[in-house]
Structure formats: C-alpha cells, structure tokens
Amino acid sequence: MLVSLFICPLCQSPLTPAADTWRCDGSLNPKQTNHPFDVARQGYVNLLPVQQKKSKAPGDSQASIEARKRFLHAGHYQPLNDLICQKMLALLSSIGQVNWLDIGCGEGYYTQSMAQLGSDVMDTLIAADISKPAVMEIARTSKAESKLWYQQDKESATQSTAIYPLVTSAAHLPLRAGSVTGISSIFSPILPEAFAEVLADDGYLIIAKPDVGHLATMRDALFDDVREHDSDKFLTELSPYFTLLDTHRINTELTLSAGDLADLMTMTPYAYRARSEKRQALLIAVKENAFNTEAKFVVYVLRKIADK
C-alpha cells in the first residue's frame, strides 16, 4: 500500500497500519504529534473516538451477535450470501487494485464469504462495525484463518485477501477520500454522503435489505398490527450521489426449529418490540412443529456518480 488507505479518526492525517500499533503521521494535527492506535489481541483496531460514541456500548449487543452467528452459520440465508458474492465477482474481476469496505459487517458471515473470492479479486477487505463485540468476533475468526493484514506475506503464493477489522462509525469513516472501490451495507446503515466521500469515482455500493413480506408469518404471530418494511425510501436519498444499476429480489423458504426461531427473534431488532407473551406462545407452539416462513430480500447495486 503506497498511499495510506486509512486516516486518523482524531486529526485526519494519514494513518499507517502495523502489526502492533497503527500511527498517524500527525501532518494535519495542529500539534504535529502522532496518534497511536493499538491492535487488540484478537486482531482488530478501535478507531472510534469516545466523542463519536453515542452510548457506552454502541451497535449490536453480544447476545444478538451470538444469535446471528448461530442462525447464519446454519445456512438459512445462504442464497442471499451467494447472490452478493456473485454480484461482487462480476463487478470486480476486471479491476486492478480492489479495496472493499463492508460497513456494519456484524460478526462477519457475509464478510468472510467476500474474502473467499480470493486475493485475485479483492486485495483489501475492511470489516467495519460500531459494535466492539461484533468486530472482535470477525477479527478472531480472520486471525485463526491467517487472513489479517499483518499475516499476509506479499511474496507468498498462499496470500489471501487482507482483512482489516475496525471498530468505527459509518458516519466518520477513517478512510482517505476516493480510496475505496466498493462498499457493501448488508442490513446496515446507509449514509449516502459519507459513502460517496470515501468511494473512488465510479465506485460501487451494494445494499441488501429485507423486502416487503420478509418473515411475514413470524411477524403475524408476534404483532397485532404488522407494518411493512419501506424498502425504497433510501434510494431517493442516495440519488444525488449514486446511479442504480441493478435490483435483485430473492426469496427463500425457511423451516425453523424452536432454537432457530429464538435466534432469529434475538437478531431481528423489531422482534424485541413484540409482547413477551406473544414471543413465548410462538416458541411453545414451535416446540411441537417446525415453523415455516419466507425470507424476502432485495439487493441493490449502485455506482457512484463521478465527482460527487
């Protein structure tokens, strides 16, 4: 990496990764001093300054991360994962240096699959989330698989995509303007201006969202009055910066055990809003018979309008 991809979250000076401590060069810091950021034992870097933290433990909790990990690793959303990776492969295979940002990566189910596209397709994969337990999880897995940035030997034939797990806010990305080839936001926040800022001209944005009717039978069982997902509103907000290239809809039948359903409710924020009697009644009913529902997703592929 010749020009630093990263910038300091405190003074915006170029920030250089290392295996132990990342340091900015202080060039934009009025005091001209460096800011150090230690690499945690698990292999992530915390680039979220306290002043950008809106709560003590922002982002998803440990419990929802564990539930999501169990649910996703059981393969229930595999068709969506495959679709996202296919789209990325088609977009990226003819591009030279690829730096990809997966924002709101969670525990990294989709991120790990993106990394499996290999270093011929993707050089750098920034796995970013505001939740420390989420980033810790993807860092641990990546480290065990020798996929962290400092575990890559440029000379080696076995080099893989370099993963950089970062605790950061989507609103204040510690990335140089125009440095990123593409961003994925899988059920995660969408910040049009912040994304356009870090993307290269013609850079890509892939968004996955629940579609109308997602988990309808589960929501019918949990709520008296089911409000539909408003899938398209954010497209208007993106339109000054991005052109929509493609929209894909994908539906998957799910047959869920009581354990799967409990995990799905824990990882799905709106399920918390259900009355606890309704949640319990549903879980008891599912002990007898598996629960059938349908997952419905929509994936948007967008391209940044140059000079935005």
Ligand SMILES: C[S@@+](CC[C@H](N)C(=O)[O-])C[C@H]1O[C@@H](n2cnc3c(N)ncnc32)[C@H](O)[C@@H]1O
């Ligand atoms: C519904 S989860 C999706 C996780 C993962 N992409 C997946 O689909 O498995 C949303 C994620 O966005 C993260 N998040 C929420 N607000 C954020 C922000 N402002 N900046 C970065 N990440 C954020 C949460 O911590 C959570 O991990």
Ligand SMILES: [Zn+2]
């Ligand atoms: Zn700095």
